[in-house]
Amino acid sequence: MSEKALEDLRNVVLEFDIDKAEQAAKKAVEAGVDPLEAAKALTDAIRDIGDAFAKGELFLPDLVCAAEVLKKALPVISKEIASQGKSSKSLGKVVIGTVFGDIHSIGKGMVSTLLYAAGFEVIDLGINVKSEDFLKAVRENKPDILAMSALLTTTAMEQKNIIETLKKEGLRDKVKVIVGGSPINQEFADSIGADGYGATAPDGVKVAKRLLGI
Ligand code: B12
Numbered sequence: 001m002s003e004k005a006l007e008d009l010r011n012v013v014l015e016f017d018i019d020k021a022e023q024a025a026k027k028a029v030e031a032g033v034d035p036l037e038a039a040k041a042l043t044d045a046i047r048d049i050g051d052a053f054a055k056g057e058l059f060l061p062d063l064v065c066a067a068e069v070l071k072k073a074l075p076v077i078s079k080e081i082a083s084q085g086k087s088s089k090s091l092g093k094v095v096i097g098t099v100f101g102d103i104h105s106i107g108k109g110m111v112s113t114l115l116y117a118a119g120f121e122v123i124d125l126g127i128n129v130k131s132e133d134f135l136k137a138v139r140e141n142k143p144d145i146l147a148m149s150a151l152l153t154t155t156a157m158e159q160k161n162i163i164e165t166l167k168k169e170g171l172r173d174k175v176k177v178i179v180g181g182s183p184i185n186q187e188f189a190d191s192i193g194a195d196g197y198g199a200t201a202p203d204g205v206k207v208a209k210r211l212l213g214i
Contacts, residue, residue: 005031006041012073013045016065021072028077035080036202039110042070042077046106070106078113085117092144092212095137097125098181099158104151107181110201111147118205120145131162138166138175145208150181159184160192176211180204 005028011017012024028038049066052058094115098108105127116122123141125133138146146166150156159179166172178196179189180203189197196211198204 002028002031002033005033006037009033009038009073010041010045013042013049013066013069016062016069018065018068018072021069022076025073025076029080035077035084038077039074039081039201042073043106043110046070067106074106074109078109081113081117085114085119089119090121091119091209091214093121093123093141094145094147094208095123095125095134095141095143096147096149097129097134097137098127098149098151099155099162100128100130101158102150102152102155103127104149104181107151107201108149111149111180111198111204114201114205115147115208118209120208131158131165134162135165135169135171138171139169143175144212145176145178147178147180147204147208150179150184153183156181156183156188157192159194163193176208178204178207178211 008024009028012021025038029035046066049058049063053063096108096112096115098104108127112122112124123137123143125137134146134148148159148162150159163172163177166175176195178198179194180198184197186197196207198207
């Protein structure tokens with residue numbers, strides 16, 4: 001039953017079936033599928049779409065439709081992750097966003113959901129966030145962690161710009177910075193002076209906890 005629900009979830013992405021997306025996600029939850037596995041099925045499927053796009057086998061409208069499927073299905077799964085993981089005491093405060101010039105929201109949303117489910121207070125600034133808005137949020141909210149996502153090789157360097165701006169404004173030692181996104185790796189994170197890097201959303205939670213000594 002749960003295998004079938006997972007397969008159906010994967011297929012709504014691969015078949016760009018926006019109309020059935022929410023229903024497939026609800027069925028997976030009802031069938032008792034682990035919501036983390038459900039999120040993985042959805043995100044693995046959209047990565048396959050991305051690979052086919054990179055090979056020229058699919059086109060931009062296909063990417064857009066697959067993303068629309070995730071936009072319908074993921075909130076149902078994220079709600080389930082959050083309700084299963086809710087903890088009463090806050091582990092710390094995180095400001096998160098996708099950097100300027102970049103509108104990819106899905107991975108950032110996953111990191112945000114898992115941090116919340118793990119017990120962090122999360123302030124999600126959304127996508128295409130300008131460096132001054134990251135700075136303003138750090139100044140006003142005094143988070144323990146600033147988490148940035150970048151999905152494009154062209155926007156990855158924006159993470160460095162923000163770290164440099166934090167330094168100039170005397171805020172760098174007041175917040176731990178973690179970075180992620182498909183073009184980012186540990187070497188890049190080290191080279192731009194980030195405190196941590198996570199390849200996946202669960203890694204993001206691990207690194208956030210490690211940096212705060214939890
Ligand atoms: C869906 C998608 C889109 C959607 C986005 C919709 C949305 N609301 O997000 C749309 C159609 C809008 C889109 C647009 C574009 N896209 Co696009 N897109 C994708 C695709 C297929 C999937 C991305 C995704 O959601 N993955 C699933 C999530 C869960 O994975 P993730 O984002 O990597 O996040 C995980 C980790 O990286 C990590 N993580 C992410 N952020 C963070 C942050 C922290 C702090 C931590 C710890 C961890 C972490 O945890 C997440 C969960 O495990 C990728 C292909 C791919 N392989 O990634 C291409 C891809 C990223 N896109 C690409 C391109 C080129 C574009 C466009 C330029 C296309 C165009 N010609 O217009 C535009 C750019 C628009 C812009 N200015 O941002 C390229 C980027 C190439 C590059 N290296 O620069 C890719 C790789 C496709 C490809 N293979 O060519 N895209």
